[in-house]
Amino acid sequence: MSDRVCSRAGCRAGAEWQVVWRNPRIHAADRRKIWAACAEHVDYLRDYLAARDFPVEVLAFDVEAPA
Incomplete structure (x- = not known):
């Protein structure tokens, strides 16, 4: 298991x-x-946020998140 744990x-x-x-x-x-x-759970979490009309983007952890 990685150091990063799923937020679900x-x-x-x-x-x-x-x-x-x-x-x-x-x-x-x-x-x-x-x-x-x-x-x-990536699709579940993305869809949960998108259903609330929140801007959402999915990135691999090897890509730096936007500032």
């Missing part, structure tokens, strides 16, 4: 993905939050 509740799997998002109602355009995601 109850999941302890190693994370391979960064789910980069922000809530435009409370976060400035330059503020980003990052959830870690395993391969099993």
